[in-house]
Amino acid sequence: MNEKTIRKSRGIATIFLIVIIMMTYLSAVITNFNLAEGLATIPKALGWIGANLIITPETWERLPSILDKLFETIFMSIAATTLAAVVSIFLGLMGSKTTKVNGVLSVISRGVASFSRNIPVVAWSLILLISFGQNSVTGFLALFVGTLGFLTRAFIESIDEASQSAVEALRATGATYFHIVNKAVIPQTLPQMLSWILFMIETNIRSATLVGILTGTGIGFTFDLYYKTLNYNAVALVTLTIIIAVIIIEMISNRIRKVIL
Amino acid sequence: MEVINTNKAMYIKRTKKGRINIKSGNKVDLVIKLTILILTLLTVMAFFFFDYTGLQLGRAITETAHNLKVMFLEPALSHFGWGEAFYQVGVTIGLGFLATIFGAVIALFLSFMAAENLSKPSISKTVRIIVAFIRAVPTVLWVLIFAIASGLGSEAAVLGMLFHSVAYLVKAFSESFEEVDQGIIEAMRATGSNWWHIVTHGVLPSTFTYLLSWTFLRFEINFGVAVAMGAAAGAGGIGFELFMASGFYFDLREVGFITYAILIIAIVLELISTRLKNRYFPATAR
Numbered sequence: 001m002n003e004k005t006i007r008k009s010r011g012i013a014t015i016f017l018i019v020i021i022m023m024t025y026l027s028a029v030i031t032n033f034n035l036a037e038g039l040a041t042i043p044k045a046l047g048w049i050g051a052n053l054i055i056t057p058e059t060w061e062r063l064p065s066i067l068d069k070l071f072e073t074i075f076m077s078i079a080a081t082t083l084a085a086v087v088s089i090f091l092g093l094m095g096s097k098t099t100k101v102n103g104v105l106s107v108i109s110r111g112v113a114s115f116s117r118n119i120p121v122v123a124w125s126l127i128l129l130i131s132f133g134q135n136s137v138t139g140f141l142a143l144f145v146g147t148l149g150f151l152t153r154a155f156i157e158s159i160d161e162a163s164q165s166a167v168e169a170l171r172a173t174g175a176t177y178f179h180i181v182n183k184a185v186i187p188q189t190l191p192q193m194l195s196w197i198l199f200m201i202e203t204n205i206r207s208a209t210l211v212g213i214l215t216g217t218g219i220g221f222t223f224d225l226y227y228k229t230l231n232y233n234a235v236a237l238v239t240l241t242i243i244i245a246v247i248i249i250e251m252i253s254n255r256i257r258k259v260i261l
Numbered sequence: 262m263e264v265i266n267t268n269k270a271m272y273i274k275r276t277k278k279g280r281i282n283i284k285s286g287n288k289v290d291l292v293i294k295l296t297i298l299i300l301t302l303l304t305v306m307a308f309f310f311f312d313y314t315g316l317q318l319g320r321a322i323t324e325t326a327h328n329l330k331v332m333f334l335e336p337a338l339s340h341f342g343w344g345e346a347f348y349q350v351g352v353t354i355g356l357g358f359l360a361t362i363f364g365a366v367i368a369l370f371l372s373f374m375a376a377e378n379l380s381k382p383s384i385s386k387t388v389r390i391i392v393a394f395i396r397a398v399p400t401v402l403w404v405l406i407f408a409i410a411s412g413l414g415s416e417a418a419v420l421g422m423l424f425h426s427v428a429y430l431v432k433a434f435s436e437s438f439e440e441v442d443q444g445i446i447e448a449m450r451a452t453g454s455n456w457w458h459i460v461t462h463g464v465l466p467s468t469f470t471y472l473l474s475w476t477f478l479r480f481e482i483n484f485g486v487a488v489a490m491g492a493a494a495g496a497g498g499i500g501f502e503l504f505m506a507s508g509f510y511f512d513l514r515e516v517g518f519i520t521y522a523i524l525i526i527a528i529v530l531e532l533i534s535t536r537l538k539n540r541y542f543p544a545t546a547r
Binding site: 020023024026027028030031032033034037038041042044045048049053071072075076078079081082083114115117118119120121122123126127128129130131132133134135136137140190191194197198206207209210213214217220223227235239242243246247250256259260 | 289292293297300310313315316324325332351354356358362393398400401402405407409415416417485489493498500508511513519520523524527
């Protein structure tokens, strides 16, 4: 590196920094964000959390009903993820370059994936809420659609990455399409796919809370109810149960991932 | 004689009786099969746990099909104009951007503490535990909790989203720092440079592009989160309009328009981040 290139890269870095600062300022103006006020909020908020989000003995009585809703939410996200994964395997096989049947199906599957992934789960849940009403199925379907898009993309990537040579070898022996998929593609990519599925279950439990607030189901609804009735002790308990559930599931899936990958 | 026997024992699995184990499979296979089995069981069980209040499946499906047709084939604006629509999209992008930028700056410093090759094991572990804790709380709960303290507005939304962005980026950043060639750090340490020099002249230059790509990936996520926060926590922006259009006005055409707007931005962001990924992470995404 001579002096000229250093000076040049320093110039680029300065311009980059200025652009970032200008964009930050612009965003702050558009959103009415006040940095000083925002910074002042942090200690205030933390103080408030310390003072109000305390679990009192009376709130423990609500634990069974909270746990009931929590399990409903966990089941909802697992069911949505697993079923979406089954469909995604087919879409992934259609969409991948190595295993696609024909170009049209590949484009269709990639299109479906992109469409369902890029419309946020919030939009799906609001759309479904209109006709499905306030029940678990709405939340389940919203999570299902969002997961479908994400997993299809992930599966396409892992199939593309893993199975090139094995597929070629099998094709050379005259194996049928079904044989190739069943004996080469699936066994090779299964650990990777399972890892994505586990990741999605973790994510979905968090999203399920959000979906629950919007569609009035599961733990999200319980949180919203206590939040709106200003029962902050119960809010603290609900938050705590969610944290514990998410951390336990993360630990389990990390264990599994360590073994299979 | 004995030597050969022990050698054999190393690569031929035998049962307790001394027979050669002909059952295929190993621990990995077992775990994979078990995981799939358990997930299937839980999925089947889930449908018995569901709450089916007021669900008429047949009617709901035909209605949704009709709604989707109206939404996506006849999008229109009725409660606000094009200018307002652009402004609201801008607000959502702005919220996502602010959370990402502040998150990246904070995460940068925290990730120096979290990276194992740049800090002490005890500090690194503490930061990781805190980060895991923050990540476990859903973003919407952070936003709602901050909203009580600072009132509904962009401050609560940005701060709530900030928490998750920091947690995500600390993980990503510290992992990139740990991948830095140990030789660079060692060489600099040998010349007598202090920690600060190692970071600014050794670690940062070689990871800068990774950090930028991760930050942009987070921006892509934060756009979706900002839409969600608008809808669920009243943080404003296009998400709030979506919530109003579907929950209060029941205006499907407007919902369709807003959905299209979100879709376009999301696809543009995805295209950019895919290009970034292909350029800087050729190993993980091809």
